[in-house]
Amino acid sequence: QxxxxxxxxxxxxxxxxxxxxxxxxxxxxxxxxFPSWYQQTPGQTPRTLIYSTTIRSSGxxxxxxxxxxxxxAALTITGAQADDECDYYCVIYLSSGIWVFGGGTKLTVL
Amino acid sequence: EVQLVESGGGLVYPGGSLRLSCAASGFTFTPAWMxxxxxxxxxxxxxxxxxxxxxxxxxxxxxxxxxxxxxxxRDDSKNTLYLQMNSLKIEDSALYYCTIDHYRITTTVVKxxxxxxxxxxxxxxx
Numbered sequence: 001q002x003x004x005x006x007x008x009x010x011x012x013x014x015x016x017x018x019x020x021x022x023x024x025x026x027x028x029x030x031x032x033x034f035p036s037w038y039q040q041t042p043g044q045t046p047r048t049l050i051y052s053t054t055i056r057s058s059g060x061x062x063x064x065x066x067x068x069x070x071x072x073a074a075l076t077i078t079g080a081q082a083d084d085e086c087d088y089y090c091v092i093y094l095s096s097g098i099w100v101f102g103g104g105t106k107l108t109v110l
Numbered sequence: 111e112v113q114l115v116e117s118g119g120g121l122v123y124p125g126g127s128l129r130l131s132c133a134a135s136g137f138t139f140t141p142a143w144m145x146x147x148x149x150x151x152x153x154x155x156x157x158x159x160x161x162x163x164x165x166x167x168x169x170x171x172x173x174x175x176x177x178x179x180x181x182x183x184r185d186d187s188k189n190t191l192y193l194q195m196n197s198l199k200i201e202d203s204a205l206y207y208c209t210i211d212h213y214r215i216t217t218t219v220v221k222x223x224x225x226x227x228x229x230x231x232x233x234x235x236x
Binding site: 038089101 | 160174
């Protein structure tokens with residue numbers, strides 16, 4: 001069974017830059033997997049940040065950007081702020097036609 | 111404005127059944143591919159499955175952990191999505207979200223899970 005991998009946790013200093021990644025347990029992530037990124041604060045529903053690898057969702061700050069980094073999809077946050085501290089999830093579309101979420105990354109800003 | 115309102119959650123014994131509903135409004139429901147995503151308390155998001163439009167025979171796809179136990183259906187006349195859950199296990203306990211599976215903007219641009227309901231809580235416990 002294919003597993004989507006994310007760093008369980010990451011820490012960034014206020015004002016700093018952090019890159020979170022999204023990989024596959026077997027094989028490489030590509031743009032044809034339509035990798036997308038979501039932000040979820042406690043008690044809230046997920047919010048779309050990035051879809052189809054690089055496209056920023058409407059209303060999302062340009063501090064958030066998506067890219068491919070080697071064989072993984074990546075989410076880069078620049079100028080980290082206190083309210084960026086929450087969980088980040090990626091999701092991948094497999095050739096079998098199903099979506100698989102990564103386990104999420106808990107980002108700490110300190 | 112897209113609105114998705116889930117209902118039907120509750121406490122159920124292991125091995126039991128439950129049927130969730132999702133009332134949709136604010137968009138054209140009939141052609142939309144709809145999905146269920148769940149989140150166990152303190153855990154990550156998990157795609158449960160989807161149903162295609164009725165024009166596409168309402169074909170369904172499921173994640174491995176629920177395949178054969180869960181059934182997704184839809185009633186386009188009521189703009190409502192359903193999730194029938196049978197043979198429930200403790201590990202099925204989660205907040206179940208209704209969502210639009212994806213918008214296909216172009217052949218190379220897909221926007222998944224743009225809108226979410228607030229979820230309905232399912233607890234499987236003896």
